[in-house]
Amino acid sequence: MDTKWKKCRIIVSFTAFFLGMTLLLVNFFSMLRLLAETDYQAGSDYQRTEEFADYMSGCLETLISAAAGGENWDGGSYSSDTAAGYVYEEAVSSEAGGFDFSDWMRSTFGVSVGSTEVTGETTAEETSGVQNSRENYRDSYMEELSEDRNILFAVMYQGELLYTNLDGLTAQETEEEGTPDFASYLPEEEYNFTLCYNAAGDGKVEIVKDGEPVDVYGDGIYRQDSRWQVPGYANFEAEGNAREAVVFLAAAREPRLYMETTAQGTIQRGGTLYYIQENLRNQRWLSRVEAVRVGAALLLLLLAFCLRASLREARKQIGSWLGKLWIEGKLLVFWGIPFLFLFVGFLTGSLGLMLSQGTGLALLFWLLYFGFLDRRYNKGRQRSLLRPFRESLRTRDLERPLQKRLVRRQWLAFAPCLLLLAVLAWFFLLLWDVMYWKAVVLLLLILLICGVLVLGCSLVYLKKNRRLAEDIGALADRIARVRAGELSEQLELPEDTDLREAAENLNEISQGMEKALEERTKSERMKVELVANVSHDLKTPLTSIVSYIELLQQEEELTEHVRDYIRILGEKSERLKNMVQDVFEVSKAASGQLPVHLEELDFGKLLRQTLADMNVQIEKSGLFFRVAVPDEPVLIRADGQRLYRVFQNLIQNALQYSLKGSRVYLTLSEENGTACASVKNTSAAELDGGVDFTERFVRGDLSRSDGGSGLGLSIARSFTEACGGKFQVKVEADLFVASVTFPVKPA
């Protein structure tokens, strides 16, 4: 239950985080844009929007110029507010002798405005033709404008009413009185906005909204952000003919669409105000929706924040899921796509647009988020498609000698330079006749020179390092050879190389080792020679002793006790003889000069033969031998004669030191490719567990009163080791265990 709840929490926390973040990101920029665009001053009244002010100003401009008979109908853009505005301004400013607008336009945009030049150069006939078409345009424009009942107007010039769509106001009525009260012709409820230009002949505009006059000019200076772009400012005045015109405009409270069906089809008349109103309403609704979305996103994020422990758990789990994916795929998706996105955005210059689209931003965010998550939780233990390939490469690399490996690694640094140069050369060829070549050639030449320099430096570096790599390799090889025992060689490196000193040190070390080894060999040889000489010197008097004892034994007239003395002498001289022989052999074995003749033999058979060979002694000993030697051959490689001596010694040892009437166990077992023969006997004397019985001249009983030389086990160990086997002695209480182990050769 608890785990289920926990799991639930994890899922909820991450879902909340995911949805909240996505919602926030998707709506973030659109919300910002709406916030920036929404005209808060306007409220729900479209007449307070800037669009409305612009439109009305535009209308005014057009109508003034229409009334004043300006040449602004030339542009053929009478329906465009802006173009009309420009022309109007040009007309105004050129008359004022101030800023030459058309010149500015020409130089800036290359647009030909040129109304004055055209008239100046054209003939009189052409001028009259232009005049005609201009009047046609004007008339059709006025006709269209008058169809749009959302905006009512009246235009007067020099006290004469020229155009109007006000009901009840005709040209005749106004003739005698000058400027009439246009407002009185309006249906009050429908038209709550009036704009009147030059009603008082001062070239200023009066605006009345809902019966209240509106402040048009502020401090009387026209600026970029002035709401009303109408004449009457101190720096923006109507001059000349324009001063003769009087224009009245009224706008509907609730603009509607006016449709008209003609022979050409249905035509929509002047919906501008209607759409301004519609836009305003849409915008208000949209910003409300956005606010709700952002609020929801913030709520979800708050929830996720409250469950942040579970969220951490969720991140860990997602990390572990991501760990199961191949790193190549993740790199492509989490880093490749964002990179491509940003790169393409940057190239096409639409990066800002793409990001501000919200969806793109959210996508980018999540890809990078998962990418970072993956890096955080799976660093260093990524699954990779290419890993087997990489590993095989690495193994192959390791198989090469050290110097080759080092040189190959340097290609890693060198190859990119080469590639870069190749790409530059390719660009050079590609752009040779396409681009503005002088600059490109210069640039590429510089790049090429840089590339060649880099390449040259790399080559020098490569060459030097190759030399170093070779030296390192030689040094490593030499170390390996020293390890293998080749000490007399010398490693000569040239004077100027980095590793000269290291090589010299190594040479000295190997020389020192060689010297030490020589001395050791010499001393070993001397030791063996000494033992050989000593044993020779011992053997010569021993020969006399043995011979004369034998002669004594052959004497017939001897008393019984003298015979007994002679018997003792005989026994002891025999023992002395054996000891001298043993000492000689053990010293030879210890110095590693014991010749061994290795051959394949049956371990079991050897043990049976040894037992058979010593059968007489065994039967005399009063001990019981328990032999467990398998009948099937256990093949090992050893020197039979030496191994026989080993077991002869071991059995003799057992016969000599075992407790009377006890059992001796001789077993041979084969296990895991090794054959182990062991002799176990119970000692008659108490054994000291801390004594190494295989040491020379060590014996179980310290009195040394028995017949052994103390060399039996030492010889057994030396001979076993000389044959390549392992000899072990274990003592547990009075149980003495000697074991001989050899690797088994497959039958």
Next chain:
Amino acid sequence: MNECVLVVDDDREIVKAIALLLEKEGYQVLKAYDGLEAQELAAEKPVRLIIMDVMMPRLDGLSAVMKIRERKNIPIIVLSAKSEETDKILGLSMGADDYVAKPFSPQELAARVKSHLRRYTMLGDIHAESMEDSIQNGRLCYRLSERTLYADGEPVRLTATETRIVELLMRNLGRIFPAEEIYSRVWEEEAFSAENTVMVHIRRIREKIELNPKKPEYLKVVWGIGYKMEKMQDYR
């Protein structure tokens, strides 16, 4: 009889002891204490066998053996304190007939002297025999028709089983026989505790044919493999 034996050693006591032993056996003994002396004596006297120590002043034993060997074809037994295989082979290849390591058993030495003298004197007879009928190996000779083994020309008393073992081994000089094979071929039965049985017989045969049964020269155990009759090499 009274064959003349020359004993050479720089150790006078050893020479004396050997001389005493051999005189007891009924030999006439000449004594020398260095190589040169030995060389002179060997040239002057009718020496039938020489016992020569290796390490001696003035002229060492092996050089003396080489010198004497140039003129005389008599058996020479070399004595040495060195018991290594290489020393033995060196001595034999220099022209010695036998090699005895110090400290030796006087009885063994006496037995060897006897053996060599017998073979030396019987040499003519042996060669006169038909070789097809007998197998010659060092001091041993097995006559197939008689089913008898001769050591130094004297018949060896062997039991029937021992004779069959000897015949098997003499017919296959140098070949190694596992105990089981010897058992099945001699007893013509399934092998049972072959190792012990064969070993007992081998030991008994050794007692009869070897000069030193503890250090057998002919009937050898190849440890871990089997038994064989060593094929003796004639160094002469």
